[in-house]
Amino acid sequence: MIDTIIFDFGDVFINLEKQTQQDAFKKLGLNGPNEVLVHANDQFEKGAISETEFLNSFSAFIPHASHAEIKQAWNTIIGDFPLYRLEFLQLLSHKYRLFLLTNTDSIHIEHFEDMVGVSFFSDFYQCFEKVFYSYEMGMRKPDEQIFKTILSKYDLNPKKTLFVDDKKANTDAAEKLGMHIWNLQVGTEDVVDLAKQKHLPL
Template identity: 70%
Template sequence: MINTIIFDFGDVFINLRKEHSIEEFKKLGLDGPNEDLLAHNDLFEKGKITELQFINSFLKHIPNASIEQITKAWNSVIGDFPLHRLEFLQLLSSRYRLFLLTNTDSIHINRFEHKVGMSFYSDFYRCFEKVYYSYEMGMRKPDAEIFNTIIRKHDLSTKRTLFVDDKKNNTDIAESLGLHVWNLQVGKEDVVDLFEQKHLPL
């Protein structure tokens, strides 16, 4: 029986507005992501470069944009966090060991915390035994080591652990390591449907 759940964050709990962010960057003259920016994003999410180094990577492609404009466009991806998901998570936290594992960066986390406020994000973090941000760990999904690190550190049984993520390459790796997985389909499923989808006992 499942006794532990590892959750992703973006598009599982907080809604992401990816198309909106792309549109905001287009207004600044950037015609979508490119290999250079994706590589810098990878480094930033692993904590290998600073916030300023990351923002400066955009200036090579949109030199007329300001740091403030770039930061605002980058943060425009952060959408709302429906209260019913927090309430559901609070229900779960009394019945399961919960962990958060997300590929993210310091700019987005600061924006999230500012947007929802201390009371909300404190209630959210309190639901988890441990919150894991990729930029603090120095690695990111779908690297197998990021999963193995959490499994080892918390002595988790893969047979009794469920991993929930909206990206199939992440759930595929987790499944190959022996975890149960739910590849949540954004727009079609909601994390609050967990018991319906995975038939977990309340």
């Protein structure tokens, strides 16, 4: 019997606009990501490099763009957060222990909070026993240690824990540790279908 649910954030609750972000960077002169920027993103999501160091990694490829322009382009990936998903989460929070676990960075979280406002993000965060940001934890999914840390710290039984994420590598890592999983398919599935997909009582 599942009593705990750990949720991802991007493309589970908030929609991500990946093409919009690529287009924004193209306007600044950057034609898609590369190995250097992917590595910098990984490091930034682990809190291993500062915001300035992260932005400088882009400046190396688009020297004419200011840090403000780079941040603006970086944040265009953050789409809308439909209210019905928050309402569903609030309903769920009365029946299950809920946690949020997301690979993210300080720039995106600051932008998200500014975008939705204090009332909305407060209501969202209050649904969870704890919100875990990779950049604060110093590790990111699919590193098994990130899951082990949460399971251990909150005394969670993996056999009674469901993990919901849109990336298969992340759900595979959770499944190896004995958790139930839902690898949500973006575009064809919605988090509010949880009860139907996993046969959970609401």
